[in-house]
Amino acid sequence: MNSAAIMVRGLNVFYQQYQALHHIDIDIESNKVTALIGPSGCGKSTFLRSLNRLNELIEGTRTEGQVVIDGVDIYAEDTDVVKLRKQVGIVFQKPSAFPMSIYDNVAYGPRIHGVNKRMVLDEIVEKSLKQANLWEEVKDRLHASALRLSGGQQQRLVIARVLSVNPAIILMDEPASALDPISASKLEDLIAELKTTYTIVIVTHNMQQAARVSDATAFFLNGHLIEYQPTEKLFVHPRDKRTEDYITGRFG
């Protein structure tokens, strides 16, 4: 077993009166891709968003328990949320390039963290776009608006934007579900490349995708973590009847 990049203990998340997550315990390994699967409303996205404290942007959310990243409980009172979010990046379902140039999109993160030297920014932008497999497609029009890119290109731009602040962990919330099959497959290739450097946690509705890209898979149902195993084992020999029912398509 690799060392755990993220250690979660007794995590409960509430929206007003509604409890979205029930006592989640899970260790997520570093430099692996961990997939979170389960039917809509099972809490997998809530869980993902709890890993960089994005849930608290929604009014009336309450979180209990521990999420330990890099030896620090991120819900401790003295945690610097800005630093945490720099360390734990997220890619959302809807590709959302900012209404500015491609260059400015990628440079946005470094700039807000105080990098202003043109040469350094140039370097970060190029490196991040290369890592996101977008450089070749946009290197001649870095100063054109990012909104002209296709959905798949925008999603890779968003990934480059996340990479630009040099995170250790990348969260992805159904990153391919708004993309066409070709763009989605490019994105899957990219995920495979990225895991050598980053720890990736990905929420997906697509079971084949989970099986293809992930090393470990966690199955959520009604706010509970039902089963967490290496992906091969979970898909071939699920321990729990509910997992088996879900992956064989009996509900969901």
Next chain:
Amino acid sequence: MKPFGNRREQLIYYTICSGAVFVALTLVAIVAFVAIKGVGCISWEFLTEIPSRMGKEGGISSAIVGTLYLTLVALVLSVPLGVGAAVYLTEYQPRVSRFTRLVELSAEALAGIPSIVFGLFGFVFFVIFLGWGWSVLSGGLTLALMILPTIMRTSQEAITAVPVEFRENSLALGATKWQTTSKIVIPSALPGIITGVILSIGRSVGETAAVLLTAGSALGMPVLPTDPARSMAVHLYFLASEGISMERAYGTALLLIIMILIINYLANLSLRRFSYRLKG
């Protein structure tokens, strides 16, 4: 394209079509009338000289400067306040908040108050109570109060329309609330904000009663903010109502229309430049 199914459809078509034609014709008629009557008195002297003999002779340069000066003072105060209030209500207050509702109701009520009432307030408060007299400052501040609700409400709508994803993505990159607001939210909302500002400029430039009560009707060139000033609309009012010179009244009206068209054109131009940079 004539989607006539039957006579009834045909009747409805011509009825609503005549509405559109009527709107266009009214505009053309008024502008053409003013232009024909006013173009004769427009000359270099008319643009550059101060009025003499109450406007019977000379030009209207001081009124042009007065109009721009008053509008500028009004914008300098109302744009930061209005946009600031909008940002506060949309970004820093919970979505359902009593305070927000209260401010919105106040703004709506304020927007519905006739301008002469703002003039009366400005006269009593700025001119007399604060002792600023008839001045560009008193007039500009009165106009600022008048256009403040428009600027706030249009900005609020523009900011609310910025996708939530932009904010989430920015915050998730480790940006602070203010970085997100100033670098992502406000720039994205700028086209909508500018539209509100253009509407407000139109109202300030055309305002007569409130300006007359607070900035006065002096004919001299206003230099300091404490100087009294006469706006073009006020000048027009005196020229026409006191029968000083109808020809010059039309000339002033024509320049007023041209000025508003130029302002709108420039604002649209900068808007298009800006959104081109954003959207390509």
